Structures are given as C-alpha cells and as structure tokens.
Amino acid sequence: MTNQSAGGDAPPAESKRSQHDYNKRSVQELKKIANGQWFRIHQSAGVPASCLTGKHGPCPICGGKDRFRHDDKNGDGTYFCGGRCGSGDGLKLLQLYSGKTFAETLSWLSDLLIGSQPVVSVKGQASTLVNEHSRTALNDVWNESQDVQDGDPVHLYLTRTRRLVLPRIPSALRLHRSLPYFEGKTVIGEYSAMLATVSAADGKPVSIHRTFLTLDGLKAKVSAPKRIMKPVIAGACSGGAIRLYEPSDVLGVAEGIETALACHVATGIPMWAAISSTLMEKLIVPTSVNEVVIFADNDTNQVGQNAAKKLAQRLHSDGKTVKILTPATPGTDWADAVTQEL
Numbered sequence: 001m002t003n004q005s006a007g008g009d010a011p012p013a014e015s016k017r018s019q020h021d022y023n024k025r026s027v028q029e030l031k032k033i034a035n036g037q038w039f040r041i042h043q044s045a046g047v048p049a050s051c052l053t054g055k056h057g058p059c060p061i062c063g064g065k066d067r068f069r070h071d072d073k074n075g076d077g078t079y080f081c082g083g084r085c086g087s088g089d090g091l092k093l094l095q096l097y098s099g100k101t102f103a104e105t106l107s108w109l110s111d112l113l114i115g116s117q118p119v120v121s122v123k124g125q126a127s128t129l130v131n132e133h134s135r136t137a138l139n140d141v142w143n144e145s146q147d148v149q150d151g152d153p154v155h156l157y158l159t160r161t162r163r164l165v166l167p168r169i170p171s172a173l174r175l176h177r178s179l180p181y182f183e184g185k186t187v188i189g190e191y192s193a194m195l196a197t198v199s200a201a202d203g204k205p206v207s208i209h210r211t212f213l214t215l216d217g218l219k220a221k222v223s224a225p226k227r228i229m230k231p232v233i234a235g236a237c238s239g240g241a242i243r244l245y246e247p248s249d250v251l252g253v254a255e256g257i258e259t260a261l262a263c264h265v266a267t268g269i270p271m272w273a274a275i276s277s278t279l280m281e282k283l284i285v286p287t288s289v290n291e292v293v294i295f296a297d298n299d300t301n302q303v304g305q306n307a308a309k310k311l312a313q314r315l316h317s318d319g320k321t322v323k324i325l326t327p328a329t330p331g332t333d334w335a336d337a338v339t340q341e342l
C-alpha cells in the first residue's frame with residue numbers, strides 16, 4: 001500500500017459525494033493517467049498555447065511579462081510563476097486557471113481523460129475528446145449482445161475448445177451472435193463473437209475486445225480473430241484491463257482472457273486480463289490491492305516477460321508485494337500449462 005500523501009493537493013471536505021468520488025486514490029491514479037498529457041489538458045482548459053511553450057512569458061493567471069514558465073517536469077505539467085501563483089504540478093495550475101474547487105477540477109479532468117459516461121449509455125455530457133462515432137459503435141455492439149448460455153459459441157469456445165472448467169462465466173464476457181468482420185472497409189463475413197468489456201483505470205468501461213468465433217466455438221478463420229474496438233477517448237485503454245473478477249487484497253494479472261480464466265480456475269485468484277504486453281506494462285492496480293501475482297507468458301522473444309518485469313517494478317515501488325510466475329516451457333502461456341495438466 002502506498003501512504004504517499006497528496007500533500008497540498010488534499011481535497012477539501014466539501015461534501016460526502018466529492019469525498020467519496022475523489023479520494024486520494026483517484027487523485028493519484030488520475031495523475032498517473034494525465035502524465036505526459038498536460039499540454040493538451042491545459043490547452044483543453046483554455047490556457048493559451050503561447051503560455052505552454054516551456055519558455056518564460058506572461059502568466060495566464062496573474063499576467064506580467066515573463067514571470068511564468070510551464071516546465072512540465074517529468075511530464076507532470078509543472079509550472080513556475082514569479083507572481084502570486086507560486087509553483088506546482090499540472091493539477092494545481094489547472095485548478096488555479098479554472099477557478100474551480102479541487103473536486104470540480106478533478107471531475108473535469110476525469111471526464112476529459114476517461115469519459116463521463118459508460119459505453120453502454122449513449123446519451124450524456126460529452127467531453128470534447130469523446131469520439132461520438134466510437135461511442136455509438138461501442139453501444140450498438142454492446143446492446144446487441146447477450147449473456148453467455150450453455151452451448152452457445154462463447155460457452156463452447158471456453159469450455160470445449162479451451163477446456164476451461166468455469167462454474168460461471170464472468171459478466172465482463174458476453175456473446176454477440178452476428179458481428180461483421182472487416183478487412184479495411186470491406187465486410188468479410190458475420191461471425192459469433194466473445195465480447196469483453198475493457199475498463200479504464202477508474203473502472204469505467206471504455207472499449208470492447210472481440211474474439212471472432214465459429215458457431216461451434218472455434219476461433220474464426222480470419223486474419224485477426226482478436227480485435228479491440230476504438231475506445232470512447234483515444235488512449236483511454238491505457239492503464240485499463242478486462243476486469244474478469246473483483247479483486248480482494250490480491251489481484252492476478254495475465255495478458256490474454258483465456259490465460260486469465262485458466263489461472264483463476266487453477267488458483268482461485270481473482271484475475272484481470274491486460275489484453276496485450278503493451279497494456280500490461282501500463283496497468284493501474286487499485287490501491288486496495290496489496291499483492292499482485294503476474295502470470296507472465298513465456299514468449300520466446302521475451303516480450304511478455306519484459307512487460308511483466310516492468311509492471312512488477314512499478315507496482316513494487318508503489319509498495320505492493322509482487323510475484324511473477326512464468327510457465328517453464330518457452331513459447332507457452334499459463335492457459336497451455338494449466339490445460340495440459342488436466
């Protein structure tokens with residue numbers, strides 16, 4: 001657990017709602033997501049681009065001639081003002097410039113970075129960065145899907161093809177009976193598909209992962225049977241995962257959905273699927289989790305192992321207990337290892 005204090009940024013106790021929604025955990029997580037993006041965040045808030053060049057100039061808040069500099073140290077959006085604004089990080093500058101309360105500032109930032117509405121709800125206050133086309137596409141696919149039932153293509157895929165003994169299918173997984181598969185702009189065919197909700201770092205659904213299947217539960221013979229849809233906001237999947245099971249103080253992480261399910265069957269650990277090695281590296285783990293078990297793929301090119309190591313290092317420096325487990329045979333993942341043992 002991290003005991004890191006939010007320092008001078010501690011939110012004022014304005015209301016139960018703001019305390020509940022914007023505790024220190026979400027502040028730290030939001031800052032992680034915002035890292036490296038402060039130029040566009042400050043610009044979205046209305047700070048003139050001429051103030052964000054990294055050179056001395058007038059302060060966007062208190063004026064003057066050259067008292068202000070946006071130096072963006074470590075990608076944290078930091079600034080220095082020789083006038084009354086002092087210095088601080090991107091969040092402080094955002095709050096000063098907007099004149100909003102701390103809670104309002106966080107809410108605005110959260111909407112900007114993550115989106116204010118779940119993908120399953122079409123209407124809502126759209127942040128300027130929400131891709132309405134993506135949101136509509138995501139909602140359409142989700143609304144056409146259904147719960148997984150015994151004997152349907154998703155059930156057959158998981159239990160027969162992948163040989164997973166699952167007492168219940170996680171609700172993050174759904175069946176779509178007829179999903180068009182595109183190559184470029186051309187529809188190649190319509191397939192059954194396993195849908196999986198991709199949640200952002202704050203748990204809000206932002207995209208859908210699709211596994212295209214045949215009616216009898218085999219992977220469809222298409223060039224890319226696994227695909228992720230464009231998220232509601234570009235980059236919103238970064239830090240996120242497919243949350244298959246609710247974590248306790250322990251969370252298990254694997255790359256693929258099937259691997260994560262296999263690890264859950266074998267160990268009982270609540271598992272998330274990070275989707276890819278790139279996203280695994282960036283995964284953000286809730287502060288309520290003390291121990292993270294990373295079930296790494298044993299890739300012959302070391303990509304999976306390296307992603308696992310990078311995630312482990314970051315989580316370890318956040319004060320968490322981290323274990324990496326890698327299957328013995330090169331070129332395999334834990335789904336292979338577990339089903340071979342059965």
Ligand SMILES: [Zn+2]
Pocket residue numbers: 059060061062063068081082083084085086
């Ligand atoms: Zn100033």
